[in-house]
Amino acid sequence: MAGCSVLTGCRRETPVESANREGVLLVGNSAEPRALDPHLVTGVPESKILSSVFEGLVADHPSGDDVMAPGVAVRWEHDADMKQWVFHLRGDARWSDGEPLTAADFVFSYQRMLHPSLAAAYAPMLYPIRNAEAYNRDERGRMLCGMDPAFPLGWDILGNANFRGTDATSVASPATDDDDRTRLRREFAAKGLDRLDAAALRAILDDPDLFDWPDAVPAAVRGIVVGRLLAHAEAGAPDLFDRADVGVRARDPHTLEISLREPMPYLPSVVRHFTWYPVPRHVVLRHGAMTDRFTGWSEAGTLVGNGPFVLNTWRFNHFIEVVGNPRYWDAASVGLKAVRFHPIENPYTEARSFLAGQLHTTYTLPPELLGRMRERHPEFLKVEPYVGTAFLRLNVNRAGLDDPRVRCAISLAIHREDYCRYIYEGYQPAQGMTPDLASYRGPRMLRHDLDEARALLADAGYPGGAGLPSYAILTSRPHPVSDALQQTLRLLGLRVTIERKDWGSYIAAQQELRFDMAIGSWIGDYLDPTTFLDMWTRGNGNNNTGWDSPAYEALLREAALQPDTAARFATLVRAERILLEEMPVVPIAWNSRIYLHRPEVRGWHPLVLDNHPWKAVRLDP
Amino acid sequence: MTRPFSDPSVSGAARSGVADDGGRSLWSDAVSRLRRNRAAMWSCTFLTIVVLLCFIVPFFPIIQDPAVQDLSGRNASPSAGHWMGTDHLGRDLLARVLHGGRISILVGLVTTLVSLTIGVCIGAVAGYAGGRIDALLMRVVDVLYSLPFLIIVILFSALAKSHTERLTDGITALTGWNRDAVAPFTGLLPLFVAIGALSWLNLSRIVRASVQDLAGREFVEAARSLGLPHHRILFHHILPNAVGPIVVYATLTIPGVMLFEATLSFLGMGVQPPYSSWGVLIKDGADRMLSNSLLLVFPSILFVLTLLSLNFLGDGLRDALDPKSSRD
């Protein structure tokens, strides 16, 4: 550091001042990224960095949330029912090491992401692609037989066979079986045909009784299915990407065709997510097979991307620096020389660092400091709407919470304006599950009425909360909202305790429905109400309320088939109305992104998805 | 060996003092010395006040319920209603400090008891038995001594904390008490076990040293010649004499353990909501220093003063019980 020595302690030049001179943006980025391979990470901090070194088919626009800026694709069109999309790639698209970027890279990327042995945690983001789910879940029976038009039995009947494995204990075993056969029978049933190895398949071929089939499947067909599975297993389980006819194809080096399982008018908004980014095929394969995890191709010094910047330095837990990528097609318009991401988890330390002139912009701001910042440093404070909702999950299997009237009473008891003024400072009181996204306006049904709440409770047979067991609110970190909810529900007569668990147990408890109520929140991935509504369907990993409604899911499916956006949104509003009438989850507040930001940072506008394109940012103090 | 002449007064006065009013046991002699130590006396009074405040006063109506929130009255400065003002959720800070104090002191006392019992037993056995047993025990102590203490405790408490739920169910089922009564203790149990199980090392060494020293004395050989069984000699003759260093060490362990619990709470591994301790309060205060510094000031002052008085008391006891070694 230039300037006077440490001992004399005179005022030194702050990092921000020197960074302004050098054109380097200093960004507080909360957590240390776990890796920089777009196919193997899920966190928001990672997405911030990936969006600087990679670019998808469609790019983010600096100021317009729903403006689809051209990325690697110059333009794109779709067929009448929006199931077939064609993206025309940029002729001069280059990777940062000079290699040409072609449609084949995209096909390779999506195949790698969906490949079962890569086990990418975020693979479901690509399920909209036709047959992507079947391929990712390695549903061999379906791919080898179901998709073969010439197969003697349709998948609608064959599909009922035990391909995916069942609960082993429920398998009945005739008395005549000795121990071995029972064990084998149970083991095969538990795994399901798709996961049986060659030896097991051969055993079933020799002794068909070892595996239970539904009666509708004739014996001959059973033989063919097992035969094909055995041939596949004995061939070393080769890749079934082509056999599964996954809906992505390179018509020519600069034209990419994507076929979807159902119409999706908002596909351009979805492909902006980092899971749809291309990865450099030649670099990945140089460091190992397609499906090797963490082979080091995405390390500092080896990472090759196609974004406005390229990875320069990565010091663990210290900072990550990306510098300008000369080979980016729009390099001329990039305003910064470099961006430096600092992983500062403690929000109070981050605020202190910002005020001490060590950061241009922070990841977040502790709610308590909002008031003070509004007084002292209004010029630094930013409060912008953000695609997220804070809510209270209810376990509908619990006594009392199984009655929608009790659940609605809880929602009515919450005074959302007060919560947003004192606890979720800077947030907007929630009026529904889905915040206002682009032109979507959900049903405005949430309001506060304590008397009606008490009436509803009495009506449900629990006057003043009598007869209801005591509930525990599960939370992962000591957030004031749990204390506030405890007091609010006490007004209703509900006995509530707070139970804090560390992060892992908090997640596990919800997934296994071992909770009464749980504080939760959800950040949308793309700019469409379905990112907030699809999760409340049966079996969805993020539902965790034990609630499902056939009517609700029918409406979602209906909306998915409607190409026209206005009609689709109307159907989705009807679906959200059902959700809010049943109230398995009680929305409390719509997120705002609250952070500190230096005025000299230009080209930075409020965006609901908070995905500010780094190439549009400039520094002029 | 006559005492170095630098302090001639002692030899004359002490001897004549003893002669005139009959023998005075070691204890009364120590107590009189302690009473003369002003710092120790002030500490004693302060500690009794703090214990009274934390354990008895909350049952009286004058202190408000620490859990009651008044969101509009947040971060209020000290006033008639709230002597210490309110915290970021509008809860009365004084009430929270007192409740927090109760748990911090409880953790300090119980954990010290746990480490005392373990330390004294192992130290006594090692000191008295000598030979292979002593070598073995001391090797164990050396191995444990070089463990990264905080790290192991974090692991321990992370583990214990996640199983307290099952523990609470087990106890409530076993004893039939209602769950709310059992929960606080099982909640804190991991802390007691984790810190206690690893903080007896120094004590075992001190006890071993004094037991070894005493075991060599003539009065022990005399007792053995009378045919007294080992455990009787150990617990009736040797340990009462070693009680001096033990008491001193105990008073000095309590602050160390309380400081330790606070560190664990700072890392989020210590006391869990809805219970709070001084450590938790100080952490919240330190975080919110920018918006309301009182949240840090009041709990820190009370916490530090308690630790200071415990240290002064410990020093005072050491001077009173063991005058030779620490005449300064």
Place this chain on the structure above:
Amino acid sequence: MTRVILQRLLQGLLVLFVLATLTFFLVRALPYGPFQDERAVPSHVRERLEQLHGYDKPLVVQYAMRLGNLARGELGTSLKVMEGREVTAILAQAFPVSLALGLMAMLIAVPVGVAAGVIAAVRRNRVVDYAVMAVALLGICLPNFVIGPVLAELFGRRLAWFPVSGWEPRDLSFMILPAVTLGLGSAAYLSRLTRTGMVEVLHQDFIRTARAKGQRESWVVLRHALRGGLIPPVAYLGPAFAATVSGSVVVESIFQVPGIGRLFIKAIETSDEALIMGPVLIYGSLIVVANFLADLVQLWLNPRLRSNS
């Protein structure tokens, strides 16, 4: 002498073995596995991951494999905090930082502590003595997570003398505040121990002999008294280093120092077993070495011990 070194080496290995075993089973006993994530991880993906990392094998087999790897010096890969990255690579960058901070803290704590102790002992029962002891007592009682933010607020933000967080390897100004916060507790302990040790020695007869020889008071203190006076504080050096190492876990999170302390805490929260094992073993071996060095200094100081060891 070599017998002592060998015996200590053996004991060190024993410590590392105990640490490895303790850590392994404690982490495995945590109820949540490393494969849960904020967003629900599809079950088929989790099964694949468990199979990949050997979590599906029986526990004893895993333990044996783990010990085998550790014996060969392979610390394994992190599963959560930095997925897929070799723990050795992570520690290679993080460990020097923690070591630098720890040494800097000791460099501040030892001289300051010992000097304060000597001055307090020489000026016994006078103003200087009470002042030093009061500050020392405060140093012991004030938790580092109070001192840290207060120093950061005062010297960092208001006076802007030192940076508040972050780390530049070659720039000492980043190290000052964390090192002072970390070292204060040890400095306080050392000053009290030095004072007691010095007072004890200054009362010895041979000090009077030295004075009777006409030796200047400063020489009497430094040449005669200091060697004996340093024995109690030196005995504390080993545990002081251990406390500094443990304390770094807290200080590193306050000042955003990219050391192994912070890594350790994050690994605990996500039960990332390999990344817990790494720091624990490093901490363990550091402490074994520190204790051994402290004993060597003890031997050098006290010839009586040397003759019979």
Place this chain on the structure above:
Amino acid sequence: MPPLLDIQDLRIHFHTRDGVVRAVDGVSLQVEAGEVAGIVGESGSGKSVTAASLLGLVPMPPGRIAGGRAWFDGTDLLRLTGRELNGYRGKRISMIFQDPMTSLNPYLRISTQLIEPLEIHEGLRGKRALHRAIDALESVGIADAAKRIHAYPHEFSGGMRQRVMIAMALITKPDLVIADEPTTALDVTVQKQVLEVMRRLQRETGTAVLFITHDLALVHEMCDSVTVMYAGRVVESASAAMLATGPRHAYTRGLYRSNPAGAGKGCALYSIPGSPPDPARLPGGCAFRERNTLGDADQCLADHRPELVEIAPGHHVQDCPGCLAPSQD
């Protein structure tokens, strides 16, 4: 020829929590050059404090020089500053202490500690200083001193360590050596050898010695003159021979009576009853009144303190009639 050391009415008081302790309450004493003067008295009589105050080794506070002079070769030691006193310590006056086990620095080699006085006062270093030290060790009778000089104190026995102390005291050829109960901590056989060494070296070097002990037999063996102290004051002083033949003060007579060597076989041993008074609460008159069985306790002065008078040339005694009264039996 003026005496080498002339102590006049020395008073040293200690201010402690229990009040002012008048450890030395008006002591006068002379030592001629080359003379071996003895001071004898029970412990707590102030004899060690008197000796230590000459070299300023009494810690102030709590100690304080309440009055008196200590002329040494023309200068008053009590008025010297620390730095000036250092010039005398170990050069003109050196001391031998009582317990050899603790009087040597256990952490430094014997050689270092022996050479130190030479370094301070004669600026000697290295080889020449080492040789002087080895000679000094040989002079006190330590076999193959050249090898053993590099050992540490704990490798020497009590007797040998005291010899080292003697060597250290004499290495700078001082004018006066103060020996504060040098052999009390040694067992009898070693005591004899050490005393032999001291007497031999004293004769060879002609150094004056102030020999402090509570053992009457030793005083007569070693000293030319004797001063008896009790409760911080001199009760009687005379030449060794005069005192042996005609002790006048009841306390001195009591000391001689209680010396086991003097008593015949079979008769009861005499010992002075009670114990010395508390120096913080000294009685007004004669301090020996309660214990005076050999004189006439009733006649002991009560209102004012007895003073030293010269009852015969070179023989002074406290003028307390009770103590001077002859014993009845």
